Amino acid sequence: MPHRSFLFFILPSAIAMILFIALPIGSVLVQSLFVEHGQILHEVETCSPFGGCTTETRVDAEATNALRAAQPLGRFNGLGTYLNRNHLATGEIAAFWSASGSWGQFWSRVSQLPFYRALGFTIAYTLVVTPCGIALGFWIALAVNRIPKVLKGPVIFVSLLPMIITPLIGSLVLYWMLNSRGILGRALQWIADDPTLSIGSSGPLTWAVLFLYGIWIAAPFSFVVFYAGLQTVPQDTLESAMIDGASRWERVRFVVIPHLVPLATFVALVQLMDNFRVLEPIVGFNAQARATSLSFIIFNDLKAENGQLFGSAAATSMMTILFVVILLMPVLIRTWRDFSRKPA
Amino acid sequence: MTRLSRISAAALLALAPAAALAECGIEGDGSVRVLANDFNALDLVMERVNSCAGDGVTVSVNQTEEHKNLQVPALSINPAEYTVAVIANNSLPPLLNAGLARPLDDLVAEYGDQLTDQQLIRIDGKIMAVAFMVNGQHLFIRQDIFDEAGIEEMPATWEEVLEDAQIIRDAGLIEYPLVSSYAPGWELAEEFINMYSAEGGQFFAPGSAEPAVNSPEGIAALEMMKAMTEFMDPDYLTIGSLEGSKMWGAGEAAIGQLWASQAGPLIDTEGDYPEVAAETVLIAAPSVADKGIPGAALFWDGFSIAQNISDEDAAASFQAMMYGIAPELAQEEPTGASWMIEGYEPTANAVGIVANLEGGVAYPTTPFMDLMHSALGTELVDYFQGNESAEQALEGVEAAYTAAAQERGFLN
Numbered sequence: 138m139p140h141r142s143f144l145f146f147i148l149p150s151a152i153a154m155i156l157f158i159a160l161p162i163g164s165v166l167v168q169s170l171f172v173e174h175g176q177i178l179h180e181v182e183t184c185s186p187f188g189g190c191t192t193e194t195r196v197d198a199e200a201t202n203a204l205r206a207a208q209p210l211g212r213f214n215g216l217g218t219y220l221n222r223n224h225l226a227t228g229e230i231a232a233f234w235s236a237s238g239s240w241g242q243f244w245s246r247v248s249q250l251p252f253y254r255a256l257g258f259t260i261a262y263t264l265v266v267t268p269c270g271i272a273l274g275f276w277i278a279l280a281v282n283r284i285p286k287v288l289k290g291p292v293i294f295v296s297l298l299p300m301i302i303t304p305l306i307g308s309l310v311l312y313w314m315l316n317s318r319g320i321l322g323r324a325l326q327w328i329a330d331d332p333t334l335s336i337g338s339s340g341p342l343t344w345a346v347l348f349l350y351g352i353w354i355a356a357p358f359s360f361v362v363f364y365a366g367l368q369t370v371p372q373d374t375l376e377s378a379m380i381d382g383a384s385r386w387e388r389v390r391f392v393v394i395p396h397l398v399p400l401a402t403f404v405a406l407v408q409l410m411d412n413f414r415v416l417e418p419i420v421g422f423n424a425q426a427r428a429t430s431l432s433f434i435i436f437n438d439l440k441a442e443n444g445q446l447f448g449s450a451a452a453t454s455m456m457t458i459l460f461v462v463i464l465l466m467p468v469l470i471r472t473w474r475d476f477s478r479k480p481a
Numbered sequence: 482m483t484r485l486s487r488i489s490a491a492a493l494l495a496l497a498p499a500a501a502l503a504e505c506g507i508e509g510d511g512s513v514r515v516l517a518n519d520f521n522a523l524d525l526v527m528e529r530v531n532s533c534a535g536d537g538v539t540v541s542v543n544q545t546e547e548h549k550n551l552q553v554p555a556l557s558i559n560p561a562e563y564t565v566a567v568i569a570n571n572s573l574p575p576l577l578n579a580g581l582a583r584p585l586d587d588l589v590a591e592y593g594d595q596l597t598d599q600q601l602i603r604i605d606g607k608i609m610a611v612a613f614m615v616n617g618q619h620l621f622i623r624q625d626i627f628d629e630a631g632i633e634e635m636p637a638t639w640e641e642v643l644e645d646a647q648i649i650r651d652a653g654l655i656e657y658p659l660v661s662s663y664a665p666g667w668e669l670a671e672e673f674i675n676m677y678s679a680e681g682g683q684f685f686a687p688g689s690a691e692p693a694v695n696s697p698e699g700i701a702a703l704e705m706m707k708a709m710t711e712f713m714d715p716d717y718l719t720i721g722s723l724e725g726s727k728m729w730g731a732g733e734a735a736i737g738q739l740w741a742s743q744a745g746p747l748i749d750t751e752g753d754y755p756e757v758a759a760e761t762v763l764i765a766a767p768s769v770a771d772k773g774i775p776g777a778a779l780f781w782d783g784f785s786i787a788q789n790i791s792d793e794d795a796a797a798s799f800q801a802m803m804y805g806i807a808p809e810l811a812q813e814e815p816t817g818a819s820w821m822i823e824g825y826e827p828t829a830n831a832v833g834i835v836a837n838l839e840g841g842v843a844y845p846t847t848p849f850m851d852l853m854h855s856a857l858g859t860e861l862v863d864y865f866q867g868n869e870s871a872e873q874a875l876e877g878v879e880a881a882y883t884a885a886a887q888e889r890g891f892l893n
Binding site for chain 2: 172173174175178180182183184185187190195198211214218229245251317333335337340423425437442444448449
């Protein structure tokens with residue numbers, strides 16, 4: 138394709154990408170470098186039903202609004218928000234380092250910092266859920282491919298259910314069932330013969346449930362893609378493998394999997410990004426005591442109830458993007474290599 | 482009345498605007514758009530406000546628990562999305578900080594004859610909000626379980642609550658007799674604020690935005706809360722006030738620290754929980770040791786009118802709200818809430834909160850309190866999980882608050 142026509146070909150999507158992806162990210166980046174103007178405070182008399190009239194500190198809304206109108210972006214803060222205690226906490230880490238005697242002590246202090254605690258869970262979730270979700274999806278695809286035609290429709294419907302249900306609703310339903318008064322929670326207590334067993338009160342169990350939920354909800358996407366891919370596996374190769382005496386497992390291992398690898402790369406890319414942005418199950422399972430994620434911190438910062446910290450939310454968003462890029466690096470490098478090898 | 486029947490009643494009223502109009506008597510035209518929290522007592526007010534819809538006056542009500550997240554963005558635009566924000570003392574400062582509420586002096590003078598001076602919230606000499614009910618947490622006691630355990634005196638301090646809980650457990654009646662709302666976030670922070678108020682602690686250094694919770698009172702408050710968790714369901718870190726009141730209704734607890742606004746259904750012997758309701762007794766929130774301050778911050782619920790709306794809409798909205806909180810409400814629904822409305826006589830459901838008014842401390846309304854509340858909500862969790870000492874947790878709160886306050890421009 139000549140360069141000119143290629144340019145026109147991609148122009149609409151390029152414009153859309155600049156408008157809806159690049160520009161917003163740019164504005165978030167700018168936002169993350171600024172903090173609000175100093176609030177102008179004054180003492181005024183306040184009368185309320187309890188305690189009568191007292192002198193209280195209030196924001197001088199007029200003066201503060203005037204300041205804001207003059208410079209809407211706020212004060213330039215450089216990387217201050219990135220490095221403060223609620224994010225990378227460089228100062229605190231340096232202090233912990235000099236104060237802690239051992240690595241264990243140091244790590245336990247660092248893991249109490251909100252950003253690192255969230256990062257720990259986010260990475261663990263991504264690394265566990267992505268491969269397991271892909272494997273489960275692949276297994277379902279193989280199974281569905283083998284079952285008789287009459288059963289296919291219903292089985293596909295059931296396997297797609299996790300994708301059809303809104304994630305928040307799905308996690309709420311499971312939360313109620315797994316609650317120590319729910320049907321699954323009670324069943325677990327009965328199986329373990331421990332009436333005090335409860336998922337909400339145990340960190341490892343909460344993580345395990347969130348992981349299982351993640352795998353459940355991630356599997357249908359891999360299943361759909363792999364199932365489509367399975368229809369394109371060359372029957373000749375499969376048959377010749379059968380004639381050579383390959384078992385079913387060997388056919389899957391040496392014929393089907395190599396054929397589906399490019400698809401697996403694509404699925405891994407999408408799933409890594411999705412899983413790194415985990416949010417709904419934490420909200421749905423009421424699990425913020427045991428597990429928080431980077432997206433959860435952003436969500437929390439943007440809640441107006443907490444005074445909407447736009448700079449904080451922007452800084453965490455930028456770091457999330459950075460981590461996603463780092464995570465995707467191996468997959469991207471691989472794709473690039475495949476791409477540059479092909480023409481040769 | 483169940484919510485369903487209330488909604489149907491509201492729907493019916495909406496179908497018959499002409500009949501309702503005369504009753505409401507709004508002068509002039511305008512649009513009334515209300516943003517409110519979602520609990521039973523406010524349903525009663527909103528039902529009346531809804532009935533004001535008629536020719537020239539349109540009414541829409543959005544009742545949601547997310548109201549605190551919506552109000553600032555929704556009132557910042559011009560014209561504002563809502564004309565009335567139903568607020569409490571903790572949700573008024575964000576509106577004041579941004580100058581989104583209008584002074585009500587003229588409207589009160591013209592249409593507010595029914596209001597008592599106690600209902601008017603004056604800031605810098607101007608009326609910025611009108612309060613109509615008192616809220617706060619207090620103790621719920623199961624009389625039958627106390628009788629069975631042989632406890633004769635009602636607990637007046639948290640120390641006594643712990644003793645009573647131990648007696649109930651030892652008697653084999655309930656393994657986890659205590660219920661409270663310790664879900665991380667807003668509710669856990671609220672419980673700390675209650676206990677810290679009872680200890681007589683200060684949240685900020687006087688006259689500044691510098692945090693002061695890392696204090697002996699703070700540590701004592703956390704230690705008392707931790708001692709209480711011994712007697713709570715092991716899932717306590719996932720239980721909020723909604724779940725808590727359901728657990729109470731299901732008879733799973735004998736001592737509960739819950740909201741006054743939740744009391745109505747829980748003591749209604751013809752409601753959802755007749756057996757538990759008959760045995761539920763309401764008393765003041767306990768104090769700590771001999772300090773004598775009830776361990777529950779006091780709240781008022783009221784409303785403000787948006788700044789960014791036409792004067793016409795503001796007048797219609799104010800009149801609709803006046804009809805909503807008219808003295809007839811307190812007479813028709815005396816058990817609906819602890820009204821601050823003229824002519825209201827406290828009933829059985831208000832006993833607990835009225836007892837709190839004696840010596841109780843109001844929830845702090847400094848402009849940076851929301852940042853402190855949110856820092857408490859996220860940073861105290863580690864202490865309850867045993868990952869941090871009380872002092873480390875409070876250091877964490879101060880550090881998290883400081884970082885947020887610097888970003889918002891309250892601290893340098």
